Amino acid sequence: MGKKVLVIEDDQELGAQIVKRLCDAGYEPTWWKEGRRLSRETLPDVDLVVLDLMLPGTYGMDILKDLRVFSEVPVLVLSARNDTADKVRALRLGADDYMTKPFWPEELVERVRARLRRPTLGRGDVVEVGALRIDRGRREVSVRGERVELTRLEFEFLAALAERPGEAMTRSSLAERVLDPERDGTERTLDVHVSRLRKKLGRGAFVETVWGIGYRLGDGRDE
Amino acid sequence: MGKKVLVIEDDQELGAQIVKRLCDAGYEPTWWKEGRRLSRETLPDVDLVVLDLMLPGTYGMDILKDLRVFSEVPVLVLSARNDTADKVRALRLGADDYMTKPFWPEELVERVRARLRRPTLGRGDVVEVGALRIDRGRREVSVRGERVELTRLEFEFLAALAERPGEAMTRSSLAERVLDPERDGTERTLDVHVSRLRKKLGRGAFVETVWGIGYRLGDGRDE
DNA sequence: CCGAAATCTTACGAATTCCTTACGCGCCGG
DNA sequence: CCGGCGCGTAAGGAATTCGTAAGATTTCGG
Incomplete structure (x- = not known):
């Protein structure tokens, strides 16, 4: 059973x-000839993404960037720009590899x-909001x-907001x-957990109060 | 805390x-200024190898080639030869990445x-996490x-976590x-096996408890 | 600026969850 | 039959977490 690879590349040839x-190498590629914004729903179930x-x-x-919000699928980036700043940026954004055009397809296949x-870390979906990173799989x-x-409840609370x-x-x-x-926990109990959570997350209150309604997960930056 | 990296590079500068x-990036590099044949004994306990x-x-x-006989540690290869055949060969031999000189160190760090x-679970039946090595095939x-x-249950437990x-x-x-x-074993039974397992694995508790949830396989280093 | 309602914070006791040790049972090889 | 070994159970104790109460603080409407 070949692994599925999504190729996002506009160049026909x-x-x-x-x-x-x-x-030829035994994989099952899907080819998207144009870029689309990705979301959890539109991303097909693939094992790796080749992204131009x-x-x-x-x-x-x-x-x-979009992709990394909801998926940990490995990404191999292609680019015509042989520029360290670009490479660093892409890798920082979560790319797993960066190839500069032109290249020989053999090399691409080998890099794939x-x-x-290597294991992909079974998508333990990771949510990043500002400087906050929530890993549901590892519960970290x-x-x-x-x-x-975080304690169990604190984590559950944060994970709920992070959805x-x-x-x-x-x-x-x-x-x-x-x-x-x-x-039996009253709603008062929530206050306490929120309080403890905020203290642990430090300043830059990621958990914002929406007065009269409830809470919201902010990026801890503006305000 | 910081991951250990072995750098094999003869060029001083x-x-x-x-x-x-x-x-600077928070890793703990070890520098070998010359190449040596590697064996299970001579390879230090590292999380990644940068190999010229x-x-x-x-x-x-x-x-x-030697290395891959007994270790699944990730290897990032450096070379002055920008030759597809070479790249393909290195990658086929088990390298995880191949960088062509000259390059900017920032890029190297990002690739590291x-x-x-990514988790280091190797292909095949061998899992390495930090200093812990689990060979499913040989049950070692x-x-x-x-x-x-380890006893049968202890091994099963560890192998389950290592997945x-x-x-x-x-x-x-x-x-x-x-x-x-x-x-019929109660869930209490697990505690006991975990306890015995930890004692055998020694300090650096690889089996971490996730309070209120269960357990997790850590690299036994941080904390 | 005032009061009421909503929310925050802190401290503390209780309950849960987990760790460890000790012990007994059953299976196997000698 | 004996001893070693793997495994399950029980029980005490340690560690962590959770809920509540109560007072402080903030927000909102007027």
């Missing part, structure tokens, strides 16, 4: 070339193979790269979702 | 440059980072190169998978 080589940064319309770097023989949270230890970053959630729905119905 | 940058292919004496490609943010476990004898290094698994799913339904 290069794209066809890549797709063919990948097929120079696409008409959408800027590839934005696609990458090199990525795929870090702020500015530093680990923050829709920026959107407000009512106290009642949060309580319903986070608090165990058995262990 | 370039080597110093790389080492410095890696330090053009070394006096030993041919870098051989070092890589890109490799290390070693810490820092030293064999550790997703770093991810938290619930106690119930672990119990379900590891414990024999016949020999």
Whole structure:
């Protein structure tokens, strides 16, 4: 069963070339001839993405950024720009490799193979909001790269908010979702957890209060 | 805390440059100024290897070949030869990346980072997490190169965790998978096995507890 | 500027969860 | 039959987390 590879490349010739080589190597490529903004819904179920940064319309770097919000799929970036700043940017944004055009397709295939023989960390979806990073799989949270230890409820609460970053959630729905119905917890209880959570996350209150409604996950920057 | 990186590079200037940058980035580099044949014993406990292919004496490609016999550690290859055939060869031999000189150290650091943010579960049946090595095929476990004898259940438990290094698994799913339904074992039983396992693996608790959830396989270094 | 309502913070006791040790049972090889 | 070994159970104790109360603080409407 070949692994699935999504190729996002507008150049007809290069794209066809890549797709063919990948097929020959036993993979199952899908070819998108134009860039689209990605979301959890529009991203097909693939094992790796080959992404050309120079696409008409959408800027590839934005696609990458979008992608990393909800997916940890390995990304191999292609670009005509042989510029260290660009490479660094792409890698920082979560790319796994960066190839400069022109290149020989053999090398691309080998690099794809090199990525795929490593485990991908079964998409333990990671949410990043500003300097805050929430890893649902590992149940880990870090702020500015530093680990923050959270209790179970604190994590659940944060994870609930992180599902829709920026959107407000009512106290009642949060309580319903986070608090165990058995262990009777009032809504007052939430306040306490929020308080403790904020203290742990440090200043730059990521958990913002929406007065009279509930809470919201902010990027801890503006305000 | 910082991941360990072995730099094998004979060029004084370039080597110093790389080492410095890696330090700045929070890694702990070790610098070998000459190539040596590697064996299970001589390879220090590192998380990644930066290997220059053009070394006096030993041919870098051989070092890589040796290495892959007994270790799945990620390898980033450096070379002055910008030749597709060479790249393909190195990648086929198990290299994870190939950079052509000259390059800017920033890019190297980013590529190192890109490799290390992925889990290192090797292909095949060998998993390496930090100083811990789990060989599913041979049912062998070693810490820092030293064999550790585990009972069947202890091994099963560890292997289950090792399937997703770093991810938290619930106690119930672990119990379900590891414990024999016949020999009814309560979830308390898990505690005991974990306890015994930890004692055998020594300090640097590889098996981390995720309070209220279950356990997780850590690299036994941070904290 | 005032009061009421909503929210924040802190401290503390209780409950949960987890760790460890000790012990007994059953299986196997000698 | 004996001893070693793997495994499950029980129990005490340690560590962590959770809920509540109560007082402080903030927000909003007027």
